[in-house]
Amino acid sequence: MAKPILTSQDTDFPQWYQDVVAKAELAENGPARGTIVIRPYGYRIWELLQQILDERIKATGHENAYFPLFIPMSFLEREADHVEGFSPELAVVTHGGGKELGEPLVVRPTSETVINHTFSRWIQSHRDLPVLINQWANVVRWELRPRLFLRTTEFLWQEGHTAHATSEEAQEETLKMLGVYRDVVRESLAIAALTGEKSPAERFAGADRTFTVEGMMRDGKALQMGTSHDLGQNFAKAFDIVFAAEDGSEHHVWQTSWGVSTRLVGAVIMAHGDDFGLRLPPAIAPYQVVVMPLGGDDAQSTVEAAMQLVRDLEAAGHRVKLDDRLHVGFGRRAVDWELKGVPVRVEIGPRDLESGTAVVVRRDTREKASVELERLIQTIGERLVEIQQALLDETEAQRLTRTSLISDLDEFKSTIAAEPGLYVAGWCGSASCEEAFGDGTGASIRCIDPFEELPGSEPRCLACDNLASHQAVIAKAY
């Protein structure tokens, strides 16, 4: 039987994560601290996700554009909360062309400032609104404790920036894009995430309100998978983005911004992976099917049958890999593809050729089935649909199992240490009570008043016992 290839999740989840990122050839560390080399297999996952998101972003009326990597330091300083929030994690360029710069340039940690500077020149009239822009880019935030995909100093993301004539429109946009994220996370990444608002403490620096998509990983910790911000008029005022209304009066625009990053690759790894490796949802799997001819005396004919099957599967619209490395033993090849999380593996050996069948193995359950060749294409298509759904169902079930209602602070603190998960409680809204939740537990409010239905919380605050104004979802997080 198989020797252990990865540290088991139960033994050491962070070690398991590092093992699987390395062994599935997703990514490795770059030479400078906090940097990441995304390997082809990992990058393909990102590309597939990117393609799906890009279509959705365009379908909701947004256009892609590109803004500069370097931003004058003074731009950051225009919005007080913004600069305060980002200062600790800025990378600053002080020299260029061998000379000290008159004004330092920051490497964008996010692009609100450059983009809004530009918006102020683009927007004159209500006829120019709304402006709906998206950018695919890299950003830099100096990280003190990096982890591949989850938190790297440089990461890839998509950032949407919009400007609207009314507050209502901006609010609607904020929630619309949150919904797009929730849907993509659910339908493509197969993760049943929670959506809701961030507490003021967790809010984006410069936003009036921040909404989040929070996923739960297999170790019971939460991961912020995307955010959507209602920026109000904060940046409009800082960058003087003004439009003339129909009646000639002048107004500042109302704005939003929203983004998801390569962290989502980390989310897929941790939400679905098991002790055998990745389990990729077919929607974003670089290869949805791997076809493995077996060697032996009949190698020639099994390889031929495998190649024919690959052609047929490709014709049916699937992403397929032929693994005809006959110099590598069967077990090794099987283990490789399990590590890499390919949803369906097809084995064709001499016995199959004789009986006119092939063995179809699904990665999520590792179940094997012998399937007749005539039904193979159809069966595999069905399996892929089933696997996509099964992975989602698993995360949904797991989230429900690991969501508990809690009303006693001491009990909460002892319980969350032993059983990580989502804890639903009442919260009075005060920052001191929010701190009290995290004190000694390392947990934080992941979101408040989630849109998904959760067990109803106590009407009183978990910490101070005053009347609760919010339902808080508390968890340890990445």
Place this chain on the structure above:
RNA sequence: CGGGACGUAGCGCAGUUUGGCUAGCGCGCAGCGUUCGGGACGCUGAGGUCGCGGGUUCAAAUCCCGCCGUCCCGACCA
């Protein structure tokens, strides 16, 4: 950025305490042959600035100083 552990071949490690000839082992890699229904085997072979820089010494992987990087725990975060 604080506390702790660590850095020797692509990966995992021994050797460092007590300085001493040509720095070893397993996996992986290359060639040949035999194999293939859950990490195959034999033979042959390649691969090392011992993280980087300085210092001590007749002599440094080994001792001292500085820096870089990794992992864990905290504080900060997509």
